[in-house]
Amino acid sequence: MTLQCKDLIGLEDLSREEILSILDTAEAFRSVFDRPVRSVPIMRGKTVVNLFFEPSTRTRISFELAEKRLSADIVNFAAASSSLKKGETLRDTAQNIEAMKVDMIVMRHSSPGAAAYLSRVLDASVINAGDGAHEHPTQGLLDIMTMRQRLGNLAGKKVTILGDISHSRVARSNIYGLTKLGAEVTLCGPPTMVPGAMARLGARVEHDLRRAVADADVLNILRIQLERQSQMVFPSNREYHLLFGITDDVLRHTKPDCFVMHPGPMNRDVEISSEVADGPRQVILEQVTNGVAVRMAVIYLLSGGDPGQLGAPAA
Amino acid sequence: MTFVEKTTIMNGTEVRRAMTRVAHEILEANKGTEDLVLLGVQRRGVPLADMIAGAIERVEGVSVPRGAIDITFYRDDLSTIGPAPRINETNVPMDVTDKIVILVDDVLYTGRTVRAAIGVIMDWGRPRAIRLAVLVDRGHRELPIRPDFVGKNVPTSHREIIKVRVADFDGTEEVVVGEVQD
Numbered sequence: 001m002t003l004q005c006k007d008l009i010g011l012e013d014l015s016r017e018e019i020l021s022i023l024d025t026a027e028a029f030r031s032v033f034d035r036p037v038r039s040v041p042i043m044r045g046k047t048v049v050n051l052f053f054e055p056s057t058r059t060r061i062s063f064e065l066a067e068k069r070l071s072a073d074i075v076n077f078a079a080a081s082s083s084l085k086k087g088e089t090l091r092d093t094a095q096n097i098e099a100m101k102v103d104m105i106v107m108r109h110s111s112p113g114a115a116a117y118l119s120r121v122l123d124a125s126v127i128n129a130g131d132g133a134h135e136h137p138t139q140g141l142l143d144i145m146t147m148r149q150r151l152g153n154l155a156g157k158k159v160t161i162l163g164d165i166s167h168s169r170v171a172r173s174n175i176y177g178l179t180k181l182g183a184e185v186t187l188c189g190p191p192t193m194v195p196g197a198m199a200r201l202g203a204r205v206e207h208d209l210r211r212a213v214a215d216a217d218v219l220n221i222l223r224i225q226l227e228r229q230s231q232m233v234f235p236s237n238r239e240y241h242l243l244f245g246i247t248d249d250v251l252r253h254t255k256p257d258c259f260v261m262h263p264g265p266m267n268r269d270v271e272i273s274s275e276v277a278d279g280p281r282q283v284i285l286e287q288v289t290n291g292v293a294v295r296m297a298v299i300y301l302l303s304g305g306d307p308g309q310l311g312a313p314a315a
Numbered sequence: 316m317t318f319v320e321k322t323t324i325m326n327g328t329e330v331r332r333a334m335t336r337v338a339h340e341i342l343e344a345n346k347g348t349e350d351l352v353l354l355g356v357q358r359r360g361v362p363l364a365d366m367i368a369g370a371i372e373r374v375e376g377v378s379v380p381r382g383a384i385d386i387t388f389y390r391d392d393l394s395t396i397g398p399a400p401r402i403n404e405t406n407v408p409m410d411v412t413d414k415i416v417i418l419v420d421d422v423l424y425t426g427r428t429v430r431a432a433i434g435v436i437m438d439w440g441r442p443r444a445i446r447l448a449v450l451v452d453r454g455h456r457e458l459p460i461r462p463d464f465v466g467k468n469v470p471t472s473h474r475e476i477i478k479v480r481v482a483d484f485d486g487t488e489e490v491v492v493g494e495v496q497d
Contacts, residue, residue, distance in 0.1 A: 028402040032388070035405075037438035040388035304393050 003301045007119040007126040010135035011176040019177055023145050025297035030290065032069070043070035046303060049097050051107040052129070053079040053114075058264055058288070059129050059139070063106050066295035075102070090114065091121055098124050104299065107131075125302045133167045138298060139263055140173025142291040144181065146283055147218055149290075150259060155182030160212050161203075162244060163222030163271055164193040164233070170222055170263050175201045188212035189244055192233040209244055213254045220261045221246050224271045237270045247273040251281060259283055318476060320493040324469060327488035330450065333466030334363060337448050338370035340464050345415055348377040350443065352411055356420040356432050357385040357403035362481045363450055364419040382407040389431035405435065412440035417464075421479040423449040426460035451490055453477050 003018055011019065032040055048067045052060055060076075067074045077097070094105065105122065107115050108129040115128035130136040144154070151157050159178055165171045165187045178185050185203040187194050199205045206212040213219060224240060234240045246260060260272070260282040268274045276282060325333065345351055348371060355364030361383045368379050385403045418432055429447060436445060448464035453471040469477065471492065478491045 025402060028385075028387075031405065035407075035438065036440065040438075041434065042388045042390065042393055046393075300388075300393075 006302070007115070007128075008137050008298055008302060009116045009119060009126070009128045009131075011137045011140050011173045011180070012135065014137075014177075014180070016180045019141070019144070019180060022141055022294065022297050022301060023148060025301060026141070026145055026290065026293040029069075029296040029300075030293040033289070033293070039069040039071055041071045042300060043067070043072040043303060045073070046070075046104070047073045047075070047102040048104045048106060048299065049075045049077060049102050050129075051077045051094070051097070051105055051109075053107070053109045054130065056108055056129070058291075059108065059136075062288070062291045063127075063129060063138075063295050065292050066299060069292065070296055070299060072104075072299070090118065094118050094122055098122050103303065127298060127302065130169055132169065133172075134169055135173045135176070136169040137173050137177075138291070138295050139170045140177045141298070142287055142294040143170075143174055143220060143261060143263065144177045145290045145294055146261060146287045147178075147183075149286070150283065151217055153182075154178065157183045157217045158186065158215055159183050159218050159220060160186040160188055160206075160216040161220045161222065162188045162209075162212070162246065164225055165189055165198055165222070166193055166195055167225065168222050172201070174220060175203050179203070186212050186216065190234055190240075209250065210253055213246075213250060213258070216254060216258050218259055218261060219246060219254070220263075221272050222263065223265060224267055226267060226270070237267075241270050241273075245269070245271055245273060246276050248275050248279065251276065251279075261287055263287065316495055316497060318478075318493050319496050320478075320491050321475075323489055323491050325451075325467060325490040327482075330466070330488045330490065331366065333450065334366040335370040337464045337466055338367045339374070341367065341417055341446070341448065342371060342374065344446075344463070348375050348379055350413070350415045351379045352409055352414045352416050352442075353379055353381045354407065354411075354416055354418055354432075354436065355381070355383050356418065356428060357383055357405075358484060359421040359479050359481050360419045362483045363421060363448075364417075367417070367419060367448065380409045382409065384432055384435045386428055386431035386435055389434045391427060391431065407436075407439045410440055411436060411442045413443050414440075416442040416445045417448050418445055419448045421450050421481075422477050423447070423452045423460075423462050423465075424455055424477075426456045426458035429460050430458055450479055451477055 050063055102124055104125040106127045106129050109131050112132035112134035115126055115131045119126040161171050175185050179202040186206050187198050187203050188206050196205050262284050353364040353368055355361035364381055368381050371379050383406045385405045387402045446463040449462050450466040452462055452465045452468050474494055476493050480487050480489050482488050
């Protein structure tokens with residue numbers, strides 16, 4: 001099936017079938033990376049603008065690589081050097097860019113809802129590359145793709161997400177996507193970061209780390225936003241590490257094949273110890289590779305690409 | 316809109332005979348199996364390539380390297396609503412550089428699939444030559460592409476549809492002509 005929408009704003013808006021369709025298409029693109037030529041010509045002549053109003057290294061490079069590997073023409077736009085500094089509104093900036101005949105806009109913005117707003121005022125497709133604390137759908141998809149490669153069908157699988165859940169767009173996209181695929185999601189962190197009300201998203205809230213990891217098939221460890229430390233959501237980095245940091249000792253209390261993910265950038269020895277970050281249980285770099293494949297799939301499918309009846313997922 | 320079959324133009328025996336003849340023609344043109352590589356276009360080109368490889372092995376006692384290519388990401392019609400392709404595996408388990416690649420597909424029609432397939436192969440290496448083997452050539456080319464080895468020439472109208480059925484996917488081997496009717 002094709003995606004029924006013009007834009008990708010969040011995984012909340014997608015059906016289970018659409019998510020699976022993106023993941024299967026992403027696997028086909030993943031296999032392209034092992035070829036002598038790692039790009040395909042399918043998006044030749046299409047123009048994509050990367051509009052980043054917030055700093056980003058990994059996501060921006062990943063989108064750029066995805067677009068280049070699809071042979072699209074790309075333009076990068078960073079807020080620091082833009083007319084926004086001169087007081088132009090987001091709508092005017094975006095409409096000016098669209099008037100230059102672009103097919104797709106990838107946007108990161110600090111305001112929740114910025115991508116949805118843009119999608120309503122533009123004819124071009126909009127991909128949300130993170131809007132405030134709302135959603136980061138391609139990160140959610142690449143996390144789910146990595147889990148699916150390891151665990152197969154995610155129905156009934158237990159995923160524990162750790163960290164600053166209430167301010168995390170990554171957590172939200174993970175929760176929406178994972179619950180749609182039937183996974184059981186547990187959220188863990190201090191109550192200031194994981195309020196009980198988060199359970200309304202369809203996840204279990206657990207403030208005791210040992211209990212949260214005991215039966216997990218995978219731990220998805222989110223970055224602690226140290227820049228928010230001024231709001232005193234936890235007393236110190238060291239205390240957070242002692243209470244909620246994932247260390248080899250914590251992993252001894254998990255199932256033996258439980259593996260560890262992190263969307264990066266990591267704060268070593270805060271949310272994750274260096275021994276775990278470099279250890280045999282983590283799949284962090286697989287996530288990064290899958291990120292490019294998932295973004296290729298989303299861009300391709302929103303551009304009218306059709307994965308057909310997904311009877312036989314590409315190897 | 317339903318597909319209505321009109322005639323069976325090849326039965327299983329005729330399909331196998333045609334591909335056996337194609338195998339002989341390939342051997343004759345290539346003067347043996349040296350440097351030969353068979354690449355089937357997903358999906359029905361793949362079992363047809365297997366058929367040719369089987370015939371070559373019976374005659375020469377040599378197993379020719381085989382692979383499969385999917386052309387979805389090399390199509391030229393992303394923006395138009397075309398028939399829905401599956402994304403199948405591309406598996407080129409050999410270096411194609413300096414090889415004679417025999418590209419195998421079921422039906423040759425506009426030539427656009429072949430153009431895309433040539434693009435795929437070129438991204439895997441630089442073959443000495445690419446030859447085209449098809450079970451059915453139905454005419455109506457839109458590109459300057461011609462087959463080197465043909466199982467059967469079937470003059471058709473644009474309205475007609477050629478369906479190739481192979482054992483692996485359809486449980487039977489045959490070629491039928493039909494039409495889409497309202």
